Amino acid sequence: QVQLVESGGGLVQAGGSLRLSCAASGLTFSSYSMGWFRQAPGKERQFVAAISWSGGNTYYLDSVKGRFTISRDNAKNTVYLQMNSLKPEDTAVYYCGATQRGNGLWLYEYDYWGQGTRVTVSS
Numbered sequence: 001q002v003q004l005v006e007s008g009g010g011l012v013q014a015g016g017s018l019r020l021s022c023a024a025s026g027l028t029f030s031s032y033s034m035g036w037f038r039q040a041p042g043k044e045r046q047f048v049a050a051i052s053w054s055g056g057n058t059y060y061l062d063s064v065k066g067r068f069t070i071s072r073d074n075a076k077n078t079v080y081l082q083m084n085s086l087k088p089e090d091t092a093v094y095y096c097g098a099t100q101r102g103n104g105l106w107l108y109e110y111d112y113w114g115q116g117t118r119v120t121v122s123s
Contacts, residue, residue, distance in 0.1 A: 004024050016086050020081040034072060035051070040092040048064060055072050069082040090121050092119060
């Protein structure tokens with residue numbers, strides 16, 4: 001049974017930082033590209049960042065480039081999202097996903113999802 005468990009969300013002031021983690025089990029982690037998406041209230045789930053199975057390729061939403069960094073540790077079956085210089089518009093539930101299809105930029109590519117972790121950025 002595949003499980004993706006996110007952690008690290010919380011309440012932070014604008015300009016602050018958070019580090020999200022997503023621990024995977026039940027799959028061959030190193031053969032999956034991993035991604036982070038977010039969903040704000042009343043909005044569709046939105047791509048944030050993705051990383052290839054080796055970590056050699058990363059992709060970002062334009063509005064988070066230079067502020068967020070996605071990384072992975074295949075020995076720990078974990079993917080991370082370091083979020084710096086947070087803004088109120090980053091407030092959302094953040095989900096990690098696993099895919100063996102494509103680069104992971106699109107929602108439909110994903111095979112598995114976690115339950116999400118909430119990030120709230122106050123102004």
